[in-house]
Every structure is written in C-alpha cells, then in structure tokens.
Amino acid sequence: MARYILRRVGTMLLALFFIVSATFFMLKAIPGGPFASEKKLPPSIEENITKKYHLDDPWYIQYRDYLIRTAEFDLGPSYRYEGRTVNDIIADGFPVSAQLGFVTVLISIVTGISLGTIAALNRNKFHDYFAMILATLGFSVPSFIVAFILMYIFAYKLRLLPPALWGTWKHLVLPAVSLSFVPTAVIARLIRSNMVEVLQQDYIKTAKAKGLKKTIVIYRHALRNAITPVVIYLGPLVTGIFTGSFVIEHIFAIPGLGRHFVMSIQNRDYTVILGITVFYSLFLMTMNLAVDIMLTVIDPRVQLVDEKR
Amino acid sequence: MAPNTPRDDQAAQALTYEQELFKPLKKNNLQNELNTTLNIIYRQNVWWRLKENRLGFSALAIIILLSILAIIGPYLTPFSYSGQILALKNKAPGYTFYLKYKENSNGTIKIIEYSEKPLKNEEGFKVEKRIFWFGSDALGRDLFTRLWHGARISLFIGIVTAFIVFIIGVTYGGIAGYFGGWIDEIMMRIVEILAGIPFLLYVILLMVLLEPGLKAILIALGVVYWLPLARLVRGQILSLKEQEYVDAARVAGAGSWRILFKHLLPNALGPIIVYVTLAIPEAIFTEAWLSFVGLGVGAPIASWGSLVKEGFQGIGSYPWQLFFPAFFITLTILAFNILGDSLRDAFDPRCGLPVVTSPRSKSVNRLTKNF
Numbered sequence: 109m110a111r112y113i114l115r116r117v118g119t120m121l122l123a124l125f126f127i128v129s130a131t132f133f134m135l136k137a138i139p140g141g142p143f144a145s146e147k148k149l150p151p152s153i154e155e156n157i158t159k160k161y162h163l164d165d166p167w168y169i170q171y172r173d174y175l176i177r178t179a180e181f182d183l184g185p186s187y188r189y190e191g192r193t194v195n196d197i198i199a200d201g202f203p204v205s206a207q208l209g210f211v212t213v214l215i216s217i218v219t220g221i222s223l224g225t226i227a228a229l230n231r232n233k234f235h236d237y238f239a240m241i242l243a244t245l246g247f248s249v250p251s252f253i254v255a256f257i258l259m260y261i262f263a264y265k266l267r268l269l270p271p272a273l274w275g276t277w278k279h280l281v282l283p284a285v286s287l288s289f290v291p292t293a294v295i296a297r298l299i300r301s302n303m304v305e306v307l308q309q310d311y312i313k314t315a316k317a318k319g320l321k322k323t324i325v326i327y328r329h330a331l332r333n334a335i336t337p338v339v340i341y342l343g344p345l346v347t348g349i350f351t352g353s354f355v356i357e358h359i360f361a362i363p364g365l366g367r368h369f370v371m372s373i374q375n376r377d378y379t380v381i382l383g384i385t386v387f388y389s390l391f392l393m394t395m396n397l398a399v400d401i402m403l404t405v406i407d408p409r410v411q412l413v414d415e416k417r
Numbered sequence: 418m419a420p421n422t423p424r425d426d427q428a429a430q431a432l433t434y435e436q437e438l439f440k441p442l443k444k445n446n447l448q449n450e451l452n453t454t455l456n457i458i459y460r461q462n463v464w465w466r467l468k469e470n471r472l473g474f475s476a477l478a479i480i481i482l483l484s485i486l487a488i489i490g491p492y493l494t495p496f497s498y499s500g501q502i503l504a505l506k507n508k509a510p511g512y513t514f515y516l517k518y519k520e521n522s523n524g525t526i527k528i529i530e531y532s533e534k535p536l537k538n539e540e541g542f543k544v545e546k547r548i549f550w551f552g553s554d555a556l557g558r559d560l561f562t563r564l565w566h567g568a569r570i571s572l573f574i575g576i577v578t579a580f581i582v583f584i585i586g587v588t589y590g591g592i593a594g595y596f597g598g599w600i601d602e603i604m605m606r607i608v609e610i611l612a613g614i615p616f617l618l619y620v621i622l623l624m625v626l627l628e629p630g631l632k633a634i635l636i637a638l639g640v641v642y643w644l645p646l647a648r649l650v651r652g653q654i655l656s657l658k659e660q661e662y663v664d665a666a667r668v669a670g671a672g673s674w675r676i677l678f679k680h681l682l683p684n685a686l687g688p689i690i691v692y693v694t695l696a697i698p699e700a701i702f703t704e705a706w707l708s709f710v711g712l713g714v715g716a717p718i719a720s721w722g723s724l725v726k727e728g729f730q731g732i733g734s735y736p737w738q739l740f741f742p743a744f745f746i747t748l749t750i751l752a753f754n755i756l757g758d759s760l761r762d763a764f765d766p767r768c769g770l771p772v773v774t775s776p777r778s779k780s781v782n783r784l785t786k787n788f
Binding site: 127131244247253259260355374378388389393 | 606610613615618621706710729732736743747751
C-alpha cells in the first residue's frame with residue numbers, strides 16, 4: 109500500500125514535470141513575444157521590460173527559473189491584464205468553480221444511484237427500460253447542449269431561473285444540472301449492472317431468508333456492495349466535471365476558473381492558459397490519488413498493488 | 418524471444434523420447450503455418466448477433482444515413498456553405514424567396530434582386546425560387562447547406578481520429594504486451610505518465626500550440642486518445658499470448674511479428690473495435706467542444722461545434738439556429754454510443770457493461786469520458 113502510494117506520487121510528479129516542461133517550451137515556441145502589440149514600444153522601455161522578466165537570459169536559465177517558480181506555486185503574471193498574476197486569477201476563480209463542482213458531484217451521485225437502483229430492482233420491466241434509455245440519452249447529449257436547452261426553457265420561456273451570472277442558489281441550478289447529466293448517466297449504468305449482479309448473490313438470499321426488511325436488504329446489503337465502481341468513478345467524475353465546467357461557466361457567464369481559462373484561450377493569454385493547466389493537472393491528479401486511497405477504506409476487497417505482469 | 422514458461426519445458430521433455438519423428442523446421446518456414454483456415458464462423462456470429470439487436474442495427478442505419486446525407490447534403494441546395502445574403506439573415510426554417518441574378522462570363526454570380534413574391538424574368542438575367550429549409554444564420558447563409566457541410570467535417574474528424582487512435586494504440590499496446598520485459602516496462606511507464614494528465618487539458622495545450630485548423634484537431638485528438646487503447650491491447654495480448662494456439666503457430670514456424678499481427682491481434686479485435694467505435698463520438702464531441710471554445714476550425718468553414726457556437730449568439734430570438742446542429746450532434750453521438758454498446762454485446766454475449774474490479778481497470782473501459 110505504502111509502496112503503491114509512493115509510486116503513484118512519483119508518477120504524478122513525473123507527469124507534472126512533463127507538463128511544466130512542455131508548457132515552458134510551448135511558451136518559447138509560440139511566435140510573437142509576450143509584449144508584442146500594434147504599438148511599438150520605445151526601445152528603452154522594451155529593454156527594461158525584457159530585463160524585468162529576465163527574457164534576456166539564455167533558455168536554460170529561464171527554464172530553471174521557471175521550474176523553481178512553478179515548484180513554489182508562482183505561476184507568473186498575466187500578459188493581458190496588467191498587474192494581475194495567474195495566482196490571483198486562480199484564487200478568485202477556483203472557489204466558485206469548486207462550489208459548482210461540489211454541487212454537481214452531489215446531484216449526479218444522488219440521482220445516479222437512485223436511477224440505477226430503481227432500474228436494477230425492476231430489471232427488464234418498464235422502470236428499467238425507462239431509466240436506461242434516460243441514461244443512454246444523458247450519456248450522449250453534450251453538456252453544453254443540455255445547458256442551451258435548459259437555458260431556453262427555464263430562463264427564456266418560463267423565466268423561472270436567471271440565464272447567467274453568479275450569486276444566489278438560483279444561479280447555481282441550471283449550470284449544475286446541465287453538468288450533472290453525463291455523470292448521472294454513467295453512475296446509473298454502473299450501479300445498475302453491479303446491482304443486478306449483487307442481487308443474485310447468496311448473501312442477499314440469506315438476508316432475505318433471515319426476514320430482514322426489503323429496505324435494509326437493499327441499502328445495507330446490496331447497495332453497499334454495488335457502490336465500489338461509483339467510488340472508482342469519482343476520480344474521472346471530478347476530472348470530467350471540472351474540465352466540463354470550462355464551457356458551462358462560459359455559457360452561464362460564471363466567474364469561475366473555467367471561464368477565466370476559456371477567456372485566456374480566446375485572448376491568447378499564454379501564461380494564464382499554461383498556469384491554469386498546471387494548476388488543474390495538479391488538482392485533478394491529487395484528487396484521483398485520494399479517490400484510489402479512499403477506495404481501500406470503503407471496500408476492503410480492493411487492494412492497491414502494482415499492475416500484474 | 419519465446420517466453421520460457423514451465424509448460425514449454427514439460428513439452429520439451431515429452432518430446433525427447435520420440436526425437437527421430439521430429440525435425441526442426443527452418444526458421445520462418447511458413448508452409449505449415451499457412452495451412453490454416455479463416456475463422457469465418459466467429460465473424461458471421463458477430464454480424465448475426467448485431468443484426469438481431471434491433472436498437473444497435475437502427476443505430477448503424479442512422480449512421481449510414483447521416484454519412485450519405487453528409488456526402489450529398491450540400492448538393493441538394495443551390496447555396497454554398499459560405500455564400501452570404503446579408504439582407505436575408507436570421508430567416509425561419511422553410512423561408513421561401515425568389516432570386517434574380519446575372520451570371521458573369523467568368524462563372525461568378527451577381528445578385529440583382531430578391532423578393533418574397535415571384536419576380537419577372539428579364540433578358541440576360543435568371544430567376545430562381547429558393548428555400549431555406551432549415552432557415553438562415555446571422556450572415557444570411559443557408560443553414561441546411563452549412564449543417565451538412567458541418568457533418569462532413571465532424572464525421573471526418575471522428576472517423577480519422579478513430580483510425581489514428583487504432584493504428585497507434587494497437588501497435589504500441591501490441592508491442593508492449595507481446596515482447597514484455599523491460600520493453601513493456603518502459604512503454605507502459607510512459608503511458609502511465611501521459612495518462613495522468615487530464616485529456617482535455619492536453620488537447621487544449623496542443624491546440625494552442627499548433628496552427629489552428631483541421632490538421633491540428635486531428636493531431637491533438639489522435640495524440641491523446643490512443644492511451645487507453647494501448648493499455649487495453651496490452652492487457653489482451655498479455656493474456657492471449659499464453660494460449661496454446663500461439664505455441665502451435667510458433668512450432669509451425671511463424672515469427673514474432675506474424676504471431677502478433679496474424680494470431681494475437683485478430684483475436685483481441687472485439688474489444689479494440691468497440692473502443693474505436695466509441696472513440697468516434699468522443700472525437701466528434703471534443704471537436705464540437707473545441708470549436709465552441711474557439712479553438713476549432715476557422716470561419717467560414719462550418720463544423721457542428723462552430724454551428725452550435727454561432728447558434729448560441731441568437732438563442733433568445735432564433736432558436737432554430739441552435740436546434741438543428743445540436744440535434745444532429747446528439748443524434749450522431751447517441752447512434753455511435755448505441756452501436757458501440759451493441760458491438761460489445763455482439764463480440765462478447767456474456768458481458769453487458771464493463772465490470773470494474775480494481776482501480777487499474779478504469780483506464781480500460783469508457784470511464785475516461787468527457788462531459
């Protein structure tokens with residue numbers, strides 16, 4: 109277990125090093141300097157700027173400095189917004205994104221598990237087909253299209269919810285629901301297939317034979333054993349929700365990190381793009397590792413070992 | 418080269434006492450190896466099971482229909498995908514109008530007049546009745562033409578990406594799984610490091626770096642989505658290479674590459690085809706996503722993603738501009754997903770959905786999905 113975690117952390121650091129290096133050389137490779145604009149700067153000012161940002165150093169010195177700065181979580185200044193650093197942007201945007209992400213995870217787990225359980229308990233009946241058709245449909249509709257449909261119906265036609273911006277819980281509903289469609293569908297399918305298998309096990313028969321109530325059999329015996337894949341799925345789920353919220357935040361004009369990311373892509377604000385990429389990579393890889401460790405706590409059958417060869 | 422398993426040793430011992438009956442073959446003597454028949458029954462079975470699955474078969478029919486429409490769709494109207502009539506912007510589906518134009522000697526067209534009422538024909542001019550079947554967009558371009566033009570781009574991206582992913586993933590995973598040892602160790606370590614990075618971030622980074630356009634999208638998607646396939650293929654090969662028929666083929670004189678490509682990979686083809694089928698909707702989705710964010714194909718080229726993006730500008734007033742591309746993206750992704758599921762059932766009737774048993778196996782099934 110300790111060996112496994114150590115190895116995972118090692119791989120993670122290697123991957124981060126790869127990303128940081130790749131982003132650095134991408135920055136260097138992109139044509140046009142950071143301060144290139146239509147207006148020509150006086151040579152003395154340009155010289156000062158170049159000196160300030162150490163752009164006159166040879167590339168390996170810059171690379172070393174960049175690695176050190178990144179290791180100290182200093183992701184550099186924004187090229188577009190004067191006086192704002194990437195760290196400021198992350199500090200502003202991430203709490204909003206995290207809030208949205210948390211609500212989305214909650215919605216998808218609750219709805220997904222309910223749908224999957226209902227489907228498995230009524231296997232090959234109407235409920236099952238209905239839930240699974242819903243799940244396949246939810247799986248195939250891109251989140252931004254769900255967002256448009258919901259926005260059109262609830263914001264433009266019914267005028268029940270605000271179409272954009274951030275603040276009250278009402279602003280949270282549409283983005284969170286549209287983001288949760290795909291993960292809900294995946295969880296529902298996972299729970300259904302596992303539940304169907306678990307329900308055929310002998311210990312379920314035993315539990316029923318003991319005369320336990322149906323609800324106790326389902327919740328304490330069946331669901332707990334069928335839930336492992338959902339915990340496994342939490343890692344990709346969090347990744348998907350956070351990367352998925354790039355577009356959702358953009359559509360609903362939510363001032364989260366995802367929106368800043370998309371804006372920086374459209375502005376070609378390279379340091380912000382790369383800084384947020386490094387941040388997201390670190391965050392998501394840590395989440396994945398945490399989920400895998402959590403899994404051993406929840407399900408003793410799972411052992412974290414190296415890949416068998 | 419050959420893995421020295423205990424079974425091989427036993428076999429060697431058993432052979433010693435009738436040695437005069439056995440003569441070593443010349444290396445790479447394929448005469449005996451070639452005396453095999455194709456496994457047609459298995460393939461027929463798969464096809465038969467797919468046909469039995471009504472849902473999967475209709476998905477296949479929808480995909481074929483969409484592909485045909487993508488090919489012929491743009492020719493069904495007299496409009497071009499980039500030709501603008503600014504005065505006729507944001508018209509509703511089914512808008513009919515009459516167009517009077519003059520054909521210049523060099524083949525270009527000069528529009529003289531258009532009206533909702535029939536126009537009189539004059540000498541040297543031509544009058545035509547035209548219909549915006551799906552309405553027009555904010556620049557007065559025919560949405561029907563643009564939609565099928567976008568279908569070409571989106572389907573092309575989906576299929577070519579799947580092809581790239583297939584080639585890289587199968588070769589990489591096959592080599593790692595078959596040769597094993599330190600080759601496998603190094604190759605899989607690289608995959609592990611790359612797979613740690615969220616796919617979408619990766620694609621975005623590549624798109625920022627590369628010159629925007631179709632080629633960049635194909636490279637970015639192809640470079641990323643082969644990773645899970647390589648793991649899948651490696652796992653399959655690892656378990657398949659211990660089978661007796663591999664020993665048999667080797668005894669009959671087949672070389673490593675022949676065993677890998679003629680015996681192992683065809684037997685691992687089921688899950689590979691399923692993965693590749695499911696990579697198509699994934700690529701179409703990611704392209705739509707990228708176009709929506711502004712990293713996709715440039716104007717005036719239409720892809721379904723850029724059409725959704727353009728449609729989004731007028732969501733309050735002209736919902737059809739968003740509805741048609743959104744509907745066709747969803748239909749296509751749905752059809753491919755259903756086809757992938759049905760193919761999985763057809764290749765392996767025992768398993769419906771992937772049963773996940775360890776944290777490792779999450780890379781194998783489709784849990785790497787984007788939202």
